[in-house]
Amino acid sequence: ALGWACWKTYLGRPETDKLRRTAMNLLGGGLYSAEHHADAASVMEAELSMMRRIGGSDNSDIFVAQTNLASTYQALGRLDQAMCLRREAYAGGLKLFGEEDNNVLSAANNYAKSLLTLKRSEEAKALLRKTMPVARRVLREEHRITLKMRWNYALALCCDPSATLDDVSEGVSTLEDAGRIARRVLGGAHPTTEGIENALRDAGAALAAREGDCVTSVCEAVAAVNLLDGS
Incomplete structure (x- = not known):
């Protein structure tokens, strides 16, 4: 309701007006929070298009x-659209704020998660191998972004169709350590602790199945326990 009220109040102002942009942002966020995602997308698409017209490519x-x-x-x-936008956001944030910025590290993790959702594990691993050391150095091991990066990295290791036994073992070890820190x-x-521990349970099951020769490949073991669910 607040978003609609703000939007109606400032609709007639020029696109460069800060209050108009704030009203559009509130409207999109309110629709998203109310789970009216299709309407939220329409508002946010218009907002992004407007910002690109008036703000240039370097506008934060x-x-x-x-x-x-x-x-x-x-x-x-x-x-696919989510992944492309997250890639653009990460690249733009990196240029604007640098690799050590909290929001840029969060954007990197979101991009990696989108890659995982699309089963592009190799790309996710490459991205996280580059950004995890930065997060561990700048934010430390205990930070939620660092923990989520390690969680997604473990998923990338375990859910790669070409995953080896060593890959899954590394994934399990990563989840064990991240889980201890998160707890x-x-x-x-x-939710982060619960998610890591759920992933650890499933990764452990995949590893045990592979070690016990219950399946012919790690890929089958991972598929059997739906390791990506809940990530």
Whole structure:
């Protein structure tokens, strides 16, 4: 309701007016929060298009708008579009803020997660191998972004169709360590902790199945336990 009220109030103002842009942002965010994702996408697409017209490619507001729209596309199941926007947001944020910025590291993790959703594990691994050391150095091991990066890296290792036994073993070890840290720092009931521990359970099952020769490949073991669910 607040978003609609703001939008109606400032609709007649020029595109360069800050209050008009704020009203559009509130409207899109409100629709997303209310799970009206299709309507939210329409508003956010218009917002991003407007920002590109008036702000240029280096406008930091574009980074935020791309991130928000990508999440909306993800919610709508428009996975390729979400991935493309997350790639653009990461590249743009890297140029604007540098590799050590919290938001850029978060954008890198979101991009990696989109790649995983599209089963592009090799690209996700390459991205995370480049960005995880930065997160561990700047944010430290205990930060939620670092933990999520390690979680996604473990998934990339385990869910690659060409994963070896060593890959899955590394994935399990990564999840074990990240899970211990998450439980200590965030608590056992935190969604990140629960997600890591669920992934660890499934990865452990895949590893045990492979070691016990219950399946012919790690890929089959991973598929059998739906390791990507809930990531």
